Amino acid sequence: MSELIDSEVAARVLSRALANGGEFAEVYAERSAGLTMAIDESRIEAVQSGAAAGAGVRVTSDGTTYFSHVDGLDPADIERAADEAAAALHAERSEPRPLSAVTGTPQPIEAPPAGVSAGRKAELLRELDERARGAGGEIAQFTASYAEARREVCVANSEGLLAGDDRTRVRIGAQAVARRGDLVETGAETLGAHRGFELFDGDPGSIAGEAARKALTLLDAAPAPAGSMPVVVGGGFGGVLFHEMTGHGLEADHVQKGASVYAGKLGEQVARPLLTAYDDGRLPNEWGSDGIDDEGVPTQKTRVIEEGRLAAYLYDGTTARRDGVASTGNGRRESFRHLPVPRMTNTYIAPGDAEPEAMIAEVERGFYAVSFAGGQVDPATGDFVFGVSEGYLIEGGKVTSPCRGATLIGNCLEALAAIDAVGNDFEMKTGICGKAGQRVPVGTGQGHVRIAAMTVGGTEV
């Protein structure tokens, strides 16, 4: 971390940031480098190499945050950013505490991707392409992407904290298009981790096969039903449902503004006792894990729902100070150009004791949402909507025909309370979550989960 910003420079920046007063000052420095490429029409293209470095300085005073950021890590530029952040304040100078280093534990990386040849990465994409095209003549198109990024960060603040982290993430994605006459369907799958190239030691090509299988399955799909019915949600990326309908509402900024349906409900029973859920930024090598958060607080495991009771909110430093509690290590930012806000890391529903097969067998007529294309929630009203990427009808306790174009729609509090079974299986998946104009990597996970009644929006009235 001392490579990014010298501790003497950091101390000087903090001192200048508080020159006109303020309760808190922070400097955040970052250097990132990445490589992305894609395969489309069986051709390697869109090869892109990026590099950026910069720093952001903020000062808080009486609840207002003054923020300034600069490109590059030249000490003179960072000090100028500190002056700019302090410019709007007119109080007496305050003194930062002497810096003392906090050690976070970076996630272990075995094979740094920068040390692997670009040709090997192109080969990986060709492997995916062949795998998907081998899945059948109805696969009309296939694209896949590869992305690696290393992000070194360093944070110092006026409370004496000095911390750093070194983060490497790799991710591949596959998208297949299947065609039969006028019918066109797509299928997608991703594999990613806070990890090195060793992530691809197993069978990375399987995601291409999986994307192709999803697209082909949908060719035989019937229009989705419309109406209210029991819904069984699949494991893994099914966890995005919990991420959207509950996770965002637990982020302390929404809660403090009264813009969350979970505000004022701490300690209350919001779900049946069979439900326990966590946000855990320490899960080894998971996509949403980091050594420290972007304010230098070591990441941690927070139980957000304990046997159906709302147990905790997710805090960054600013919201924690406001509530007089400790940060839960959820202060995250997209880059040095952004202010940190409370964000989820890896959020998941803990495994329950139901057998997934039995959860489906108990449903007379319902919907099986295996995976989602994504979702959206308004934390203030709790209204949410999810696009189902792979879904089936459940008839007489059995999974029957695949459905296209299904959407799940509902209200967080009602849907959470309606979860009546949690499976004993478990899987984590990767996602990119957008909030306040910032995108950060998040993990979502769960086993099968059943919701007693939910509105399925399809085209079949």
Next chain:
Amino acid sequence: MIDAARRAVEAAAKAGAGEAEAYAAEDSGREVRVHGGAVESLTAATQRGLGVRAWIGKRVGYAYGTDLSAPGIAALAERATEAARVADEDEFAGAPSPDAAASGRHSADVQGQSAPEGLEGLSDPTIGEWSTGRLAELALEIERTALSADPRIAGVEQAVYADSSERVAIASSTGIEGEYSSSSCYGYLQALAEGEDGRETGLGFGLGRGPAALEPAAIGREGAERALAMIGAGKPASRACPVVLDPTVAASFIGLVGRGLSASAVQRGRSPFAGRAGEEVAGEALTLYDDGLDPEGFASSPFDAEGVPRRRTPLVEARTLRTYLYDTYTARRGDAASTGSASRAGYRSQPSVSTSNLIVAPGSLGFAELLGEAGEGVLVTDVAGLHSGVNPVSGVFSVGASGRAIRGGELAEPLREFTIASDLVSMLRAVRAVGTDARWVPFSGSVKTPSLLIGEMTVAGS
């Protein structure tokens, strides 16, 4: 900026590139967020960076960076040429040439346009005269107006003002050179109304070239009115019925249509409009064009992201799909002329085909007449889940919606938690009437559209 771009092109040649193009951008911006009558955060920042495309024969690579020193630019050019070596050959790859850019071949629909001498009105020079204190006051007025609009307004989640002044320069080894400045700003808020069984939210927004163009009171009022209108909302009965899309919602769908009209999506078989050029794709009432030169449009610029002049391109007229949108690569591949439709999200992204300002020509019916024409149906004022509920290849969609019931041609009770479903081509064909209430909406690209009456769509509620 043009200097940095020129130096990068030279550096790429030294690094072994046959042709090269550099895009340099510098941006300074401010943002004020207010909450509860106080300033929550105040951000001031400048950023600049450079993106280089390098061609080695028929291979192309891209690199970007923020280090504009001589060694920084050399390393960046080196990375771009390295990236080109990894890419496979593509027979249509190549640097845009200034001939094609300045005159080139024009399709039948794009007649007699040449490079504009300069596009006036893209920048508001007074933007820098506004102190942060005055901008904070503007954001506070947005919040205040919403709070005082009605006792049922319980709060404002956030009111925001933001601006950006940008300077862009492009240079290439084939002789393209150009530079321009533009500015933009916006204000918005999310108002919260206390409903009978929970809270309702309402978005108000406005945009302009500079803060003087914003009407803070109107933004605040719109957010409050939208939130209040949703109090007591229920679910509609599931059925197929006429649907009116207000301009904000219509803009989202028109934005999706624009994505499907990109020649890139079409050539790769990933658009519901592939193979439909010259065919009937819309109702008589709908006229749609892309205009990169409209001074009011936020995507306007004298030239596109690879230096080709912007222009006005008719897309849908008299029920017929006239043309797709092309950049240099897709024009070569499709044996057409570039429509000046290369866009980038900034120096960190390589150019790709995208709409500039997508404009729906206003129709003849006022909003009340549009509701009268709908008779019995649903007005949609908000949609959610567009990124997950639309299949961009087939155009099939099912998205979450809220709005109002239409009974006997008049607005009735508020509705929420329902979905609307159709596919993009069927939806365009079902456009029965177009309103007169055109408005610029920045959520799905830059789109200007009035309300649209869709003859029939599936509504799924209870």
